[in-house]
Amino acid sequence: MHFTVDKHEKYVVIKLHEEKLNTLISADLKAELVVMQSQGFDNIILDLTDTKYCDSSGLSAILVGNRICKNANGTFVLTGLNDVVKKLVEISQLNNVLVITPTLSEAIDIVIMDEVERDITDEK
Numbered sequence: 001m002h003f004t005v006d007k008h009e010k011y012v013v014i015k016l017h018e019e020k021l022n023t024l025i026s027a028d029l030k031a032e033l034v035v036m037q038s039q040g041f042d043n044i045i046l047d048l049t050d051t052k053y054c055d056s057s058g059l060s061a062i063l064v065g066n067r068i069c070k071n072a073n074g075t076f077v078l079t080g081l082n083d084v085v086k087k088l089v090e091i092s093q094l095n096n097v098l099v100i101t102p103t104l105s106e107a108i109d110i111v112i113m114d115e116v117e118r119d120i121t122d123e124k
Contacts, residue, residue, distance in 0.1 A: 011043035021058030029061040042074025045107045049080030075114040077107040
């Protein structure tokens with residue numbers, strides 16, 4: 001299995017267990033992101049701690065996750081980027097589009113805070 005899925009009440013964590021996020025993996029990741037959203041998970045955290053390389057198809061999969069969550073009024077957070085992957089994200093200027101945190105705990109905090117803000121806004 002290329003990744004594990006850890007489901008929680010308000011979010012899901014998808015942890016990639018591959019050194020390369022490339023064409024061999026990205027189609028499966030995109031499919032999993034769509035499945036998670038269809039199961040009602042509007043908040044997705046993608047943990048790339050084990051990933052050392054990402055190509056354009058990997059970036060495409062990341063953007064699919066971001067779009068799925070945005071369209072569902074949810075939050076998509078990328079975490080655990082190493083320097084090489086972080087540099088690619090910055091060169092692509094996706095750091096201006098994506099929510100990126102260094103650690104999983106920070107990613108969870110962002111998702112929970114966004115959920116609280118949405119709940120407050122919905123009550124008004």
